Amino acid sequence: MSRITDTFEKLKVKNEKALVGFVTAGDPDIKRSMEIITKMCDAGMDILELGVPFSDPTADGPVIQRSSARAIDQGVTLKDVIAMTKKIRANTDIPIILFSYYNPIHAYGLKTFYDDATRAGADGILIVDLPPEESDEMTSQWPGDELSLIRLVAPTTPAERMKKIANGASGFLYMVSKTGVTGSDGLDNSEISSTYSHLSAASDLPICVGFGISTPEQVAAVANIADGVVIGSAFERTIEDNIDKADLADLLYEQVKACKAATIING
Amino acid sequence: METDNTKTREKLTDQYPDSNGHFGAFGGRYVGETLMPALLELDEAFKKYGSDPAFIDEFNKLLEHYTGRPTPLFHAKRLSEHLKGAAIYFKREDLAHTGAHKINNTLGQVLLAHFMGKTKVIAETGAGQHGVATATVAALFGLECKVFMGTEDVRRQAPNVKRMGLLGAEVIPVSSGSGTLKDAMNEAMRYWVGAVRDTFYVIGSVAGPHPYPVMVRDFQKVIGIESKRQILKQAGRLPDMLIACVGGGSNAMGLFYPFVDDPMEMVGVEAAGKGIDTEKHAATLGMGTIGVLHGSKSYVLQDENGQIMEAHSISAGLDYPGVGPEHSLFKEIKRVRYESITDEQALEAFYTLSKLEGIIPALESSHAIAQAMIEAPKMKMDDIIIVNLSGRGDKDLGIIFSNLD
Numbered sequence: 001m002s003r004i005t006d007t008f009e010k011l012k013v014k015n016e017k018a019l020v021g022f023v024t025a026g027d028p029d030i031k032r033s034m035e036i037i038t039k040m041c042d043a044g045m046d047i048l049e050l051g052v053p054f055s056d057p058t059a060d061g062p063v064i065q066r067s068s069a070r071a072i073d074q075g076v077t078l079k080d081v082i083a084m085t086k087k088i089r090a091n092t093d094i095p096i097i098l099f100s101y102y103n104p105i106h107a108y109g110l111k112t113f114y115d116d117a118t119r120a121g122a123d124g125i126l127i128v129d130l131p132p133e134e135s136d137e138m139t140s141q142w143p144g145d146e147l148s149l150i151r152l153v154a155p156t157t158p159a160e161r162m163k164k165i166a167n168g169a170s171g172f173l174y175m176v177s178k179t180g181v182t183g184s185d186g187l188d189n190s191e192i193s194s195t196y197s198h199l200s201a202a203s204d205l206p207i208c209v210g211f212g213i214s215t216p217e218q219v220a221a222v223a224n225i226a227d228g229v230v231i232g233s234a235f236e237r238t239i240e241d242n243i244d245k246a247d248l249a250d251l252l253y254e255q256v257k258a259c260k261a262a263t264i265i266n267g
Numbered sequence: 268m269e270t271d272n273t274k275t276r277e278k279l280t281d282q283y284p285d286s287n288g289h290f291g292a293f294g295g296r297y298v299g300e301t302l303m304p305a306l307l308e309l310d311e312a313f314k315k316y317g318s319d320p321a322f323i324d325e326f327n328k329l330l331e332h333y334t335g336r337p338t339p340l341f342h343a344k345r346l347s348e349h350l351k352g353a354a355i356y357f358k359r360e361d362l363a364h365t366g367a368h369k370i371n372n373t374l375g376q377v378l379l380a381h382f383m384g385k386t387k388v389i390a391e392t393g394a395g396q397h398g399v400a401t402a403t404v405a406a407l408f409g410l411e412c413k414v415f416m417g418t419e420d421v422r423r424q425a426p427n428v429k430r431m432g433l434l435g436a437e438v439i440p441v442s443s444g445s446g447t448l449k450d451a452m453n454e455a456m457r458y459w460v461g462a463v464r465d466t467f468y469v470i471g472s473v474a475g476p477h478p479y480p481v482m483v484r485d486f487q488k489v490i491g492i493e494s495k496r497q498i499l500k501q502a503g504r505l506p507d508m509l510i511a512c513v514g515g516g517s518n519a520m521g522l523f524y525p526f527v528d529d530p531m532e533m534v535g536v537e538a539a540g541k542g543i544d545t546e547k548h549a550a551t552l553g554m555g556t557i558g559v560l561h562g563s564k565s566y567v568l569q570d571e572n573g574q575i576m577e578a579h580s581i582s583a584g585l586d587y588p589g590v591g592p593e594h595s596l597f598k599e600i601k602r603v604r605y606e607s608i609t610d611e612q613a614l615e616a617f618y619t620l621s622k623l624e625g626i627i628p629a630l631e632s633s634h635a636i637a638q639a640m641i642e643a644p645k646m647k648m649d650d651i652i653i654v655n656l657s658g659r660g661d662k663d664l665g666i667i668f669s670n671l672d
Contacts, residue, residue, distance in 0.1 A: 056449065056560065058456040059299040065443065078574040102297055103559045107573030129297045130557070133287055154301035156463060161304065180461035189531040201398055 003095040003123050004148055004171040007131050008206045008227060017046070017263040018228030019219070020208050021256060023098060023235055024067040025181040026076030028243050034084060036239065036247055041092050043256035046263075047090070047208075049126070049230065052100035060102075061183035063233040066240060078104045081131050082120045089121030097124040097150055097171075102134075109120045110141040112233075117147060124148035124171045132168050150174050155195050159202065166203030172228065175199055177211045183233030187212050189221050194206040196225050211221075219262035229261055278528045283596060288417055288477020288563075291599065293592035296476040297559045298456075305463045308383075309480045316382045317485065329374050330489060333407070334364045336371075338490075340497035340653070345623045352643035352649035353507065357523060358494050360629065360657045361483065366440030367658030368490060368518045369400035373469055375486030377404040380467035387411040387466040391455040392630065393420055393448030393514070394584035395427025396658055397471030402436035408558045412436040415455040419446035420583045445577040448514075448587045452561050472515025473591030480591050487521025494653055495525055501649055508642060511655035512634040513552070513605065514585035516594045518657035523603065535594060536638040538580030539607035548577035550607040551590040552598050565592040581610035581666065582630035584658075606641075608634040618661065619668070628665065629658035646661050 011018055021040050026033050037048065053071035054221075057064060078100070085096055098117060105113050105127065115123065125147055130138065132151065139149065140240055148171030153162055155178055166173060177192055178184070192209055209222050210230025222229045238255055243247050274277045283290045288310075296306055303542035312568050316322040330336040339359045347355045360368035373390075380388055388410050398414040403427070405412035414431055414584060441460075444450035452475075459468045465550030473480045473487075498506055509526060513535040516638050523533050542550035548554065556567040560575055568588035569577040578588040597603040608616075613630055616637035621627045632655070639654045660667075 055444075058453050058561070059301075059460065061457070072574060079572075101559075103567075103575070104573035106559055107569065107571065128299050129562070131296060131300060131303050132300065133303075134295050136296055137355065139402040154299070154304075156304045158304060165300070176299075176301060177551050179463055181457045184461060236286050 001072060002148065002171070003093060007095050008172065011046065013104045015265050016196060017223040017226065017265065018046040018208060019256070019260045019263050020047040020049055020115055020122060020210070020228050021045045021235060022051055022230060022232030024047040024053055024064065024071050025081040026053065026071035026074055027067040027236070027239060028070055029074045030076065030080060030084065032248065034087060035249040036252050037088055038091070039253040040256045041094050043253045044260040045094065045256050047095045047228070049097045049099045049232070050081060050085060052078050052098060052104050054101040054104055057101060059181055061181040063236045063240065064184045066210040067236040078108050082116050085117070086120040095123040096121065097123050100125045102130045105236050110138045113141065114142045114147055124149065124150050126150035126152070128152065132165055135168070152176055153199055155179055155191060159198050162199050162202040166205065169205060172206040172208050173199060173203060174230070175207050175226065177209050177213065179212065182211055184212050185264050187218055189225070192222060193225050216258045216262040220257045223265065225261045229263060272435055279602065280527055283593065284477065284481060285568065288481065290593045291594040293565050293595040294477055294480060294563050296562060297564065298476050298562045299460060301460050306476055306478070312379060312383050313478050313482050315377060316379055322382060326375055326378055330371065332373065333436065335362065336489065337360050337493040338503065339498070340494055341481050341584055342501065345622050346620065347643065349623055350640060350643040352648065352650045353484065355643055356498065356506070356653045358490060358621035358652065358653060360490060360518065360655060361626070361632070361659035364405050364594045365396070365400045366661065367396040367400065367629065368521060369397045369471060370403065371489055371521065371580055372471065372483050372486040372517060373397065373400040373404045376467070376469045376482070377401070377408055377410065380410065381408050383467065385465060385467040387462070389413045389415065389455055389458055389466055390469040390527045391415045391448065391451040392471065393451065393586060394582065395420065395662060396584060397426040398436070398438070399427050399434070401429050401469045402431045402434035405436060406434045413439055413458070415439050415441055415451040415458065417448060417451045418442045419444035420448065420451070424583055424663060428527065429468070430527065447513060447583065449578070456561065469633060472517040473520045473593060474515040474561060474563060474589055479565065480593055483517050483572045484520045484524055484593065486515050488524045491519035491525030494522060496654060498588070505529055506531060506651040506653045507646065508534060508652045509638050509640065510536060510635045510652060511534045512631050512657065513586045513587065513590060513594060514538070514549070514631065515534040515664050516591040518655050520591060522653070526595040527602065533602065534638055534642065535603050535605045536634045537605060537607040538582060538585035538634055539609040540579040543607055547579035548607070549580040549585050549587060550633060551588060552594060552605040553607050563619055565595040566590055566598070579624065581613060581662060582634065584629070584631040585634065606638055608637040614635040626656065627660035628656055629660050630663045632657045
């Protein structure tokens with residue numbers, strides 16, 4: 001059984017939802033990024049989304065744009081992100097999803113990427129700007145199925161299209177909470193419920209909801225609906241606001257702990 | 268069986284793109300899922316209204332009575348004599364309303380937005396010509412308009428910023444990256460993700476995700492259609508060469524496309540900035556590699572890790588590290604020859620044309636003129652070159668005079 005499927009099954013038994021945490025790999029630098037990730041795993045994060053920095057992140061709001069720029073300034077490349085994955089995998093069984101735009105993967109080489117990412121212990125890849133219409137060129141070069149292709153579904157996705165997307169997906173589905181870039185505000189739980197019910201009718205895969213979720217209260221509300229909650233910009237904001245502090249990783253530890261507690265369903 | 272001579276070779280124009288917008292290995296739709304349904308809807312709407320007589324009729328009337336088409340095809344005799352070579356004709360897109368070819372496309376797209384019932388439009392702009400053209404047509408149709416523009420371009424194209432304000436558009440300065448066209452397009456795409464339900468994104472070049480490259484080409488091909496008719500009338504034959512500058516590539520595609528299946532040479536001219544042997548250029552087809560930027564696969568200026576690099580050109584409209592996917596195809600199949608012209612060569616052409624013909628060209632167009640100044644002397648006196656004079660130079664006077672200091 002894959003680490004992703006295994007994680008969701010264990011959580012189900014415990015009556016918990018998944019806390020999926022996103023951080024940009026190598027922000028503020030590779031060493032501290034590793035410390036942050038280690039602490040986040042220790043604090044009970046269920047799935048790690050490791051962001052591959054990209055120069056032109058058109059789906060991201062200002063917070064993740066800046067985090068990406070900081071990592072690029074440090075010279076962080078996809079090769080470094082894969083090396084980080086290997087180190088993280090040496091210490092934990094947490095599922096690791098690489099989160100990227102298509103161009104860095106394309107430049108790396110589609111088959112080489114698969115080989116190197118799976119060998120390092122990555123479980124999945126989510127490519128924000130690679131819809132099902134374009135993904136065959138990549139997956140046709142993959143020699144195996146050890147890497148889950150996490151697909152996105154948006155509030156604008158019609159029901160018919162949801163089925164098509166779900167058919168080609170594995171691991172879990174990433175449901176975008178609202179129309180907008182990452183980190184934007186205006187979370188609407190009734191819209192999330194509505195999109196979730198359409199999507200869960202189209203697929204048996206676990207559904208994680210992300211974009212614009214930052215507080216434990218918001219986590220609790222979304223955890224009541226979906227199978228997992230993704231937090232990204234809120235963690236990156238903590239990194240940015242405390243970039244020079246010695247206890248930066250501890251602050252992330254506390255933040256993850258509070259959010260994780262909100263994923264436990266009472267009663 | 269013998270080859271059938273009556274059967275013509277399959278036309279290029281019939282082959283591309285496929286139904287998902289692929290021009291061979293290029294093009295496509297590389298965008299987030301939130302935008303996919305909007306692009307599919309746009310594709311449907313473009314197919315539906317693009318063949319709707321009511322739409323076509325209104326578009327043609329606006330091109331004639333609002334834009335002032337057809338624009339003239341002018342035989343530049345003094346420049347031709349000066350160069351002692353081929354006869355140079357200019358397609359005078361600088362005489363179109365708002366001073367550049369950009370209005371052909373914005374009329375088409377804003378009219379389409381209007382037919383689709385969208386009430387708001389957004390656009391990105393580099394030199395400001397596409398922003399001005401979008402703001403102009405938005406005013407004509409009473410639509411709300413926001414234009415995203417890099418802070419560096421806001422600085423160097425100040426008159427156009429003021430013009431957009433007068434036309435009732437809101438200019439949103441974008442300071443990320445190098446504050447130029449690429450960054451403006453990033454921000455426009457981000458804004459669109461949040462506003463996609465009621466907002467139409469008017470892309471200014473043959474770049475971006477499908478169906479934009481096809482749509483912009485189809486709205487711009489009036490340039491080549493008119494040129495063909497005009498040169499046949501004036502010279503009695505087709506030209507031997509077409510020359511146009513290429514940033515994203517819309518004025519070049521507009522001129523080239525109606526001639527693609529005719530036997531003549533086509534030259535696309537990129538900006539070599541301070542030289543293609545430096546890091547300060549925008550020669551995407553000349554020096555780039557294949558990648559994905561702004562929703563389509565094409566040549567891009569990128570490093571070995573797939574990070575997009577900053578382009579450079581004295582001309583804001585060519586200052587872009589990407590290029591339309593159909594140009595990448597034309598490069599690959601060698602239908603178009605792509606060359607590049609430095610800032611310095613473009614400036615020289617700018618002065619030459621101003622003095623010899625009484626036409627002050629845009630710095631973008633000056634790149635095409637500079638290339639014509641290289642090509643014409645190598646050709647016969649009875650050869651014909653058509654150069655797309657894609658825009659007028661008024662907007663560039665600030666740069667020109669500060670460059671003289």
